[in-house]
Amino acid sequence: MTIASSRFDTLSLDGVSRNFGTVIALDSIDLTIRRGEFVALLGPSGCGKSTTLNCIAGLLAITAGQILLDGKRIDMLRPEDRGFGMVFQNYALFPHLTVRQNIGFGLKMRGVPKAETSRRIDEAVRLVRLQGQEAKLPGQLSGGQQQRVAIARAVVIEPPLVLMDEPLSNLDAKLRLEMRAEIRRIHNELDATTIYVTHDQDEALSLADRIVVLKDGVIRQVGTPHELYQTPADRDVAEFMGYRNQMPGVCSACANGRASILTGDRVMSGIARGDLSVGDAAVAIFRPDDLAVSTRQEGGIAATVEAIEYRGREYVGTARTPDGLPLLFRADKPVDAGNSVCLAADPAQVLIFPASGGR
Amino acid sequence: MASSAANATPRQKLAARGLDGVTLLTLPAALLIMLLFIYPFAYGLYLSFAPKAGGWLANYIAFFSDPYLYDTIAATLNISLPVTLVSLILALPIAFRVRLLKRQRLLTTILVIPITLGTVLVAEGLLNYLGPQGWFNRTLLWLGIISHPIRLLHNYWGVFASLLITGFPFTFLLTLSYVSGIDPALEKAAATLGANARRRFLHIFLPLLVPGLAINFCLSFVQNFSVFPSAVLLGAPAGETRVISIAAYQAAFEHFDYSMGSAIAIIMGAVQLAVVVAVLAARRLFYRGSVSGAKG
Numbered sequence: 106m107t108i109a110s111s112r113f114d115t116l117s118l119d120g121v122s123r124n125f126g127t128v129i130a131l132d133s134i135d136l137t138i139r140r141g142e143f144v145a146l147l148g149p150s151g152c153g154k155s156t157t158l159n160c161i162a163g164l165l166a167i168t169a170g171q172i173l174l175d176g177k178r179i180d181m182l183r184p185e186d187r188g189f190g191m192v193f194q195n196y197a198l199f200p201h202l203t204v205r206q207n208i209g210f211g212l213k214m215r216g217v218p219k220a221e222t223s224r225r226i227d228e229a230v231r232l233v234r235l236q237g238q239e240a241k242l243p244g245q246l247s248g249g250q251q252q253r254v255a256i257a258r259a260v261v262i263e264p265p266l267v268l269m270d271e272p273l274s275n276l277d278a279k280l281r282l283e284m285r286a287e288i289r290r291i292h293n294e295l296d297a298t299t300i301y302v303t304h305d306q307d308e309a310l311s312l313a314d315r316i317v318v319l320k321d322g323v324i325r326q327v328g329t330p331h332e333l334y335q336t337p338a339d340r341d342v343a344e345f346m347g348y349r350n351q352m353p354g355v356c357s358a359c360a361n362g363r364a365s366i367l368t369g370d371r372v373m374s375g376i377a378r379g380d381l382s383v384g385d386a387a388v389a390i391f392r393p394d395d396l397a398v399s400t401r402q403e404g405g406i407a408a409t410v411e412a413i414e415y416r417g418r419e420y421v422g423t424a425r426t427p428d429g430l431p432l433l434f435r436a437d438k439p440v441d442a443g444n445s446v447c448l449a450a451d452p453a454q455v456l457i458f459p460a461s462g463g464r
Numbered sequence: 465m466a467s468s469a470a471n472a473t474p475r476q477k478l479a480a481r482g483l484d485g486v487t488l489l490t491l492p493a494a495l496l497i498m499l500l501f502i503y504p505f506a507y508g509l510y511l512s513f514a515p516k517a518g519g520w521l522a523n524y525i526a527f528f529s530d531p532y533l534y535d536t537i538a539a540t541l542n543i544s545l546p547v548t549l550v551s552l553i554l555a556l557p558i559a560f561r562v563r564l565l566k567r568q569r570l571l572t573t574i575l576v577i578p579i580t581l582g583t584v585l586v587a588e589g590l591l592n593y594l595g596p597q598g599w600f601n602r603t604l605l606w607l608g609i610i611s612h613p614i615r616l617l618h619n620y621w622g623v624f625a626s627l628l629i630t631g632f633p634f635t636f637l638l639t640l641s642y643v644s645g646i647d648p649a650l651e652k653a654a655a656t657l658g659a660n661a662r663r664r665f666l667h668i669f670l671p672l673l674v675p676g677l678a679i680n681f682c683l684s685f686v687q688n689f690s691v692f693p694s695a696v697l698l699g700a701p702a703g704e705t706r707v708i709s710i711a712a713y714q715a716a717f718e719h720f721d722y723s724m725g726s727a728i729a730i731i732m733g734a735v736q737l738a739v740v741v742a743v744l745a746a747r748r749l750f751y752r753g754s755v756s757g758a759k760g
Binding site: 162163164189191193195244258268 | 653657658659663667672750754755
């Protein structure tokens, strides 16, 4: 392998802010990325994740703070002088240039000698498995192939950092899974450092070494996929990590990291999160996966099934409690809509957050 | 495919070629074009080959043997080509700046006004403005740039200015639409790959713009080549701005030789066609597909 990422140790964002007029898109972001990491910026649309990426690339100026590469400020540099490779959501391939010319564009701009350019393009083409397509124009390629060209074009310049802005969102579901694996393979093979923007938690969980969850221009949590999935810092992160059921109530007991919540006429127990004390308004949240259907009528949440969807290996249902709370649950066997069921939440998987705060 | 085509009804066969009831709606337009364009053109062509005296080519022989007539081709090209080029070259950087503006609509409105005023009004205005006592000369005198008024009227530069002013908005708006049609992500991609502004223009924008600029050139050239009012009002219609339309006008309405007038008009059309064909042929050398960076 001759294409390799350039050496650097850390990229630091230090109080980076970006305003659009009076709108604050990024509010004092602090983040350090180490060499070789695959970091996913995750969040709903408008959370500031693409803004962060564009600020790092130099396509957007920051309004406060600084960006440091190994301690040297780079936020004043123009994008062409930063030398980061970027993969765009719509690929942004040059339509008038062939695959080969597209991939070689960055090398040409750098004045790399002809022979080396040619060798590195060949290498990049092999890396993204596009042999035989070199003479085609982007318009003659499929979406997945275009994506590969975009990746090859970004990594062939051997950038210290590869920036990817929702690169899979224009692909169909099957191709998305395939390219996801490809992106991780390329990252590993090049020993690259990648910052990957996505709104898809599955993508972030499966690709990243570290996930940064953003909301409203603020970092909510940074952690490994496992940390985020098991111990989300607040309700928004939890919601984003698939904790889709929420039952509000009042905290009735709280000790040793465990808590109980009185919601309606039920008491649920779970893991206490955040600053919680007895008598506070609280909310119990848990995943559909951790809500089992039982036929017994006691010890669970009574609810009426509203709809049931077949998902291949399992069923996913929507139910409503007598006090009107919607609940998503998973079942191995179909349950007819209209039936009364008893849903049992696994106390080891229920998180109890204070109702205020975290938002 | 072949078997299904074999048992298709005639109506289905026509529909497969895009011909159905709706096609009839194009009839009025087709008729109008026949009456207002094809018939006059054919009649003019016929007329040009039916001279007052001599053989069927007599008009053309007369035109190309009299320098007073054939020199008008060079005189017209001499004005129309530079004006077209200058307005394109001016329009391009302005369009690049304007595409980033938020209030494009206001600017477009201001620019459309000269188009609606028409060439005659603009020519009348320039007659005062560029005259020896006009604001232009007075400002230059006041600034001390010149010591006596420069002559800008009844010569080449008067016509040049007038054509540029009336033609520019059209050229600009067309250029702007081509420039804004290019996916902004392409420029960003080129920047992250290390291309500075000059190289982004040369390697990305320019090749993608060439086909549009060629069309733009053709359209404004054809307009400029048929210059008449400003050549008469602001130029030297007997001298350096004796353009070909003046020659046609004189033949038809001063010598009452409609046949000769038609022949000159046909020659005028042929010259325009030759330039347009040459430009469009050159355009073939460039990429002409979609200008977006997204997947098709």
